[in-house]
Amino acid sequence: NAGVTQTPKFRVLKTGQSMTLLCAQDMNHEYMYWYRQDPGMGLRLIHYSVGEGTTAKGEVPDGYNVSRLKKQNFLLGLESAAPSQTSVYFCASSYLQDYSNQPQHFGDGTRLSIL
Amino acid sequence: AQKITQTQPGMFVQEKEAVTLDCTYDTSDPSYGLFWYKQPSSGEMIFLIYQGSYDQQNATEGRYSLNFQKARKSANLVISASQLGDSAMYFCAMLRSNDYKLSFGAGTTVTVRA
Numbered sequence: 001n002a003g004v005t006q007t008p009k010f011r012v013l014k015t016g017q018s019m020t021l022l023c024a025q026d027m028n029h030e031y032m033y034w035y036r037q038d039p040g041m042g043l044r045l046i047h048y049s050v051g052e053g054t055t056a057k058g059e060v061p062d063g064y065n066v067s068r069l070k071k072q073n074f075l076l077g078l079e080s081a082a083p084s085q086t087s088v089y090f091c092a093s094s095y096l097q098d099y100s101n102q103p104q105h106f107g108d109g110t111r112l113s114i115l
Numbered sequence: 116a117q118k119i120t121q122t123q124p125g126m127f128v129q130e131k132e133a134v135t136l137d138c139t140y141d142t143s144d145p146s147y148g149l150f151w152y153k154q155p156s157s158g159e160m161i162f163l164i165y166q167g168s169y170d171q172q173n174a175t176e177g178r179y180s181l182n183f184q185k186a187r188k189s190a191n192l193v194i195s196a197s198q199l200g201d202s203a204m205y206f207c208a209m210l211r212s213n214d215y216k217l218s219f220g221a222g223t224t225v226t227v228r229a
Contacts, residue, residue: 031215040124042206042221050215058216090160092217103150103162104217 006107013081021076023091031094032074036087081114119220128197136192136223138207146212149190155203202227
């Protein structure tokens with residue numbers, strides 16, 4: 001049982017390059033989330049999705065785009081990477097209408113550095 | 116907009132003692148869920164405990180308990196009988212049931228001393 005898998009685990013980009021982070025879950029969860037974690041700031045919500053084909057903005061969506069074409073996958077894209085996007089990115093997923101006893105399952109994170 | 120506040124950036128606690136981590140939240144929604152997560156130095160996020168806004172009793176999970184004071188909008192985590200393995204960052208989070216947005220506080224670093 002893989003749970004939530006994030007790909008890649010590490011990446012170094014140059015300013016202006018683009019890339020896509022992949023989050024895959026095998027638990028048939030409806031909700032999926034993308035966060036970034038920076039020192040002293042906790043986890044900040046970038047975008048989230050409540051089901052296949054739907055996405056919504058979180059607290060810090062600028063500079064990022066997402067897609068949820070398949071229920072099990074949630075993609076986070078950086079069209080033109082900036083040094084301010086250097087961070088650790090976490091993906092999480094959970095069940096619909098059952099968050100009371102089904103907490104969010106997190107991936108192991110992607111460490112992204114923009115030079 | 117909802118806001119989660121953890122006012123203690125870092126805390127030290129002696130092994131076997133209890134420690135309370137503060138969390139206050141701000142929302143006008145009547146239905147929401149409150150979570151605590153642990154993040155050790157290895158980086159993974161570990162779910163600890165959950166409290167629903169309509170739950171009448173405070174949640175408990177082993178050595179973890181949540182002191183939920185709805186009128187004060189606080190959801191403090193109590194760790195009893197601290198162990199060295201409890202040294203980690205702890206995050207409070209809130210899930211709104213109207214739009215399923217999950218937001219986190221800035222976290223509290225706990226260091227357990229032998």
